[in-house]
Each structure stands twice: as C-alpha cells, then as structure tokens.
Amino acid sequence: MSQNVKQVDVLLAPVLGPYNQLVNYQMKPLHTGNEFKNPVYSLVAKVKDVDSHKEKTLNIVVKGFPVSRNPRALYDVEVSFKKEIGIYDKFVNAIHEFHEEYGISNKFDMLPLYYGSRLSLDPRANAPDENGVILLENLGASGFKAVDRTVGFDLQTIQTVLHDLAAFHAIPLAYRLHKPQKFKQALLPLLTPSESSTLRKFTANEEDSLRQQIVKSAVEGLPRCALLAPRITQALEAAQSHFKKPPPVNEQYATLIHNNLWLENVLIKFTGSKPIKSKFVDFKIATYDSLAKDLIFLLFSSVQKPVLDVHFDELIELYHKAFIQMLQRYECDVSAYTLQSLYSEIGRVIRTSEVLRLSFILKIVYAERGVPKNGGNFDLDKLAHHSEGQEYKRRLAETINFLADRDWI
Template structure:
C-alpha cells in the first residue's frame, strides 16, 4: 500500500518540537487483521529524538467498515484507551493497589476526525499506541496457539480486566455508567456474513469423517446471530469479546513467556467473563494444552478473578466457582460454540494474496478448503464440548 500519510501527526502526538522525518508502513499483512489498518510510524524530531508508535486507522474497504460497524467500534476503542483504562487504574489506586493493571499498550493520542467538532468517525480517524514489537512483544503463529505458561499469563490479564470492571460496577456504579458502560457496545455482524460463514461451517463438518458421530448435534446448532443474549448479573463486566491468538502479544525470555498484552478492544462489550474465557481457551490454545489442561485453566482463571475482587474489597460469595460454572455452561451452550468454530475460518485461512488492503472483502475470508490443522482443531473443540454436555 503506497503513499501512507497521517495528516497533522504533530498535533496528535503533542510533541514539544517539530517532526523532521516520518516513516510509515503497513504493520500487518493482509489476512492477519480485518477490522482496521495497522501502521508502524517511526518519528524523528529535529533534535533527533525517536518515537516509534502504531497507528490504527479504519480499514480502507467500505464493505469491511460496514461489517465491523467502524463508526461505532472505532469510537469505542478510542474511548477504551483514552477513558476506560485510566478510569480502571484510578479505581485501583484509590483502593491502595500498588501494582495496577498493565495488560494494554500505552496510549499516545487519537482523533475521530480532522475537525474535532464532534465525535463522528471518518477516514481521518486514528488511534496512536505504543509499538509493542519495539518493546519485545510478538504474536504467536495463529495456527499453532499458546502453550500452558502463555495461556496462564493471558487468563490472568482477562481476570484483571473482568475483575476490576465488576468491582467498579458494584462500588462506583455512577462512574461505571458514565465512563465505561457507554463504550461497551456489542457488534452484530451483517446477516449475509453469517449466512456465508454458516454455509462454510456446514460444508466443513460434513467433510470430516471423525465428526460423523456428532453430525446430528452439529446440524442443530443455533446460528441465530441477531444479537447476544442480555448480560446477566452479577458477573456481567467489561468483556474483550475478541480474545484470540492475534489479539494477545507476548514477551519471551529464554523461550518462556514473561509478559503479555491484550490488543484490539474495538468490539469490547458488557457481557459475561465466561465468553472471553471460553473463546480464548478453545480458539487459541495448542490442542494438547487444551485437552490436558482445560479444566485446570478454568480454575486458574477463577482463582485470579476472586483474587482481584478480594483486593478491591468485594464480597466474593456471589462469584463462587459453582456460580461461575453456570456462566460457563450458559455461554458454551448459547454463544461460544458458534463464535469459536466460525473464528476457526480466519484463524486457519492462508494469508490473502491481494495487491492492496482495499481489495479485501468479507467474502474473501475463508474461501479455501479447510486445512488439516483447521479440521483437527474443530474435532478437538467438538469432542471437548460434547464431553461437557455443551452440544
């Protein structure tokens, strides 16, 4: 993609000196990210100070903007970094928490448009964030998934996000409703996109002999995606709502994961924490890790969630493990099987061979025969869901 520019970059970064040189290039390849265009921006000032950031902009194709409801989701993601994260950190500090949450990239600036007269999102909207790759964070290959140690790091981050959100909602509901809740809007994909993906799903399940014992159950899966069920209290909280391999970056030292960062909060919602836990576990773990450790990792997440709630002086009885299991059962049966198996389509899709990001359309995703890795992952999910009575 040529001629990449960000107008008024100096104003966005609010630098004390003028920019002498800027280098901008695409950060992710087509097929690795669909809901936005990610750019690496290297800035050199007149005094040779260097700053490396990531610029997130709208996807160039209007059809992709429509699919991801960009006027709403981009506004919400700006608010996540600009308003929600500072609100949650301030709440922690107020309760004497010394090690506040650190699961997101540093925020450098944003705008909805060039005019700043309203919050209407247009093609000049941009969100500037820390370049996590410069800080040593990397993405794991999406078709392989996370090992056990990395999975625990990310589940701990999710427990922080969910737990602080629950505590703020319970203890300072006015602040939660003013500064957090308005930006947690569920995304409903266009009906034609779901019809397309449902057709692909049905074709795939009929092509895998190992799924034959489950076919009748799989054909009865409810694909009514008009909108998620209403969130249930008291568990409802801030949900990342898209926590899969590409949306978690990891720093490794001597081959061991030591830190993680969650990215891409554009479709965050007010929903059950169980949605994030199930979606992450079944979409993003190595198959052997999922089979051996699924129940243990669910326990690990819950222990961390309770730890966050205790630290923030919440009554934890309503959030006991038996009640959380009910959340898991509900979301597994009503939302997360469909969400997860459909997500396998882009996870295991080959990198798109297009000349320009603007060429990508919703129907381009997953227009290939399922790979062996895709089919094996689907078998694992079906068997594990069936074993727990979720399908």
C-alpha cells in the same frame, strides 16, 4: 486513511507536552491497510527536553481509520473506531482513578499505552474520516511479540495470558460492583456493541446452509460427529437466535470483554523462553458481556491441543483463582463466584453463542486460502464460502467432541 499521515507535529503535540520538543520523526507502514484491517504505521519520534536538552525516542503505532466500506462486514467501522478511543482513553482513566481510591499500585496494564487520537483534521467532527488516527505504544519496540498462530500457546504462555485476562475482567467488574451508577452512566455507553446487523439480516435459507456446512465439516473431520449432528445443529440454531436478538447479559459475570480474543490479538513478552507478560490489542468489538466468552474463545482458538486436552480444568482453575484474588483486592464479595458457578457460566455461553463463533475463528486460524489470517474485518460471504482444509475440519470436530463430552452441547 491516506498513505501519508497529515499534521504529525500537531498530532504529537499533546504527547510531547510543554517540556519536550519534536526533533524529527520517521514513519513507515506496518500494515498496508485493506478492507480487512486498519492501516497501521510505525512512528519513531526523536524528542528533546527543552531544559536539559537530552534526547529520547518515542516508539508509537499510528492506527488509522479504514476507509474501505464492506456492507457484509461483521462490525460498524465508525462505531468501532470511536469505541477503541473511548476504551483506551476514558475507560482506562476511570480504572486508574479507581486504583488510586483503593491505594492499589498495579495498573490496568493489559493494553498498550495510549498517547492520543483524532477523529478528523476538522476539530468539529463527530465521526471519523480518512484522517482519523489512534496513537498507541509500539509493543514490538517494548519487547512484545506475537506467537505463530499455526503453533499456538504452550502451557506456560497460556498461564501467563490467563493471569492477565483474569485481571482484565475482574477490575472493571469490581468497579461496577462498587460504583454501579457511575459505571452505567459513564463507562457502559463506551461498550455499545459495534457488530453490524449482518448476522441479523441472514435469510432462513442462509442460516440453514451455514448450519449444514458446519455440521458437514465436522463430520468430515471426525466421523463420530455424525452422531452429534442434532446437538451441533441445536447449538448453532441457538447461536443464530442469540445474534439476531441478543438476550440480556448475565449480570453476575458481565464485564468489559475483548470479544475477539485469540492469539493474533495477544502479544507476549519473554525473558529468554519464559513468558512474563501479555498485552491485548484491537478492541474494535469489545463490549459488555460474559467474561466466559473471552475465556472459551481464547482457549479453543489459540492453545495447543495437547495442552488443552491435558490441562483444561487446571487452566480454568488458574483463571478462577486469579479472578477471585483480584476481586478480593478491591474488597468485593466473592461468595457467588464459585468455581462451579464459573463452569455453569461457561456451559451457558457455549450452548447459546460460542459454537458458532468458534466455527468462524477456527476457519481463520486454519485458513488455507481466501480468508485473511489476521482475523480482521472479514465479511461473512468470504468466510462462509472459502475452501476448507482438512486441518480446519479436524480441529472443528475435535472441539465439538470436547464440548459434547462435557455435555456443553
């Protein structure tokens, strides 16, 4: 996307509708845009009602299509851009219709409001180009803000996030349980994996080198991890096999998952110091998979360690209770979704994929230099070879110890 968004008036026309007129607008960059991140702009539009002549302000985020191409990127940018549009538009609309059928007033409101999009200035285009944009609610203007990644979520904040995450997972799952064919035909295609083949193209030597580096970092973080080296290696080998040839999902817990849910992609609204609502952003690699992946990825990447050490089981139980309550609102049979069943699913995803993913995200969270701290479309070469600080090694080792104590690796 170029530095100047073209045809803004045309872009805003569907947002305004027939009863509003664009008076003026201002636009400024929120992110400069590089190989790691979509270019993002703040658009403040003054709009006038054609009947009453009253004016109001629309605060919109314009998310552009990244024009840089990175052959080692973790996801396909064209697929991911169209996926985000599909989720914000068709997927959310289907869920809202589902609400109406059941007379449920709560909305699928864990995402920013969607105002519209385009793939290109050419209306015939099927693929996005540098003029592709997505228009979304400016959550900052709506009172939401990010939590410092070096601080992490405290207990109250993660409790709020988990309530929203449980609904985010449960509502699409309820839709699938009630409308399996419609979900399969209309919604599942929107969740096609957008990861590139990068991980599948790793050579055996590259895979072995990556495993050795992760084990070495863990041992340097806490010497006890030397005793766990065989178990760590086994978990990493399982994850590498998982990414090279993904197995069928566990349908019981399969739903829409964010797939990159850490505190950089979660915004919080506070009343004073009390968190009251969370919103999830950046659905580039959202997919259809186990909800346990989001849950574990979020907890171990984004929650303050003392909170996790003391309240881990309490947080799992809170999520489970909210998840069950939401399914029950849609008259779903919840007999199979026991707390023990959820713990079993957590153990399964940790053993098959999440140790590797956690080693990646912790490297970003505790990055010292050379890795983008926004967790965007980084490439594996930069991620694998950047300088590792002691804080990363310590947190990696503590996470592995925690998982080993639970017999999850």
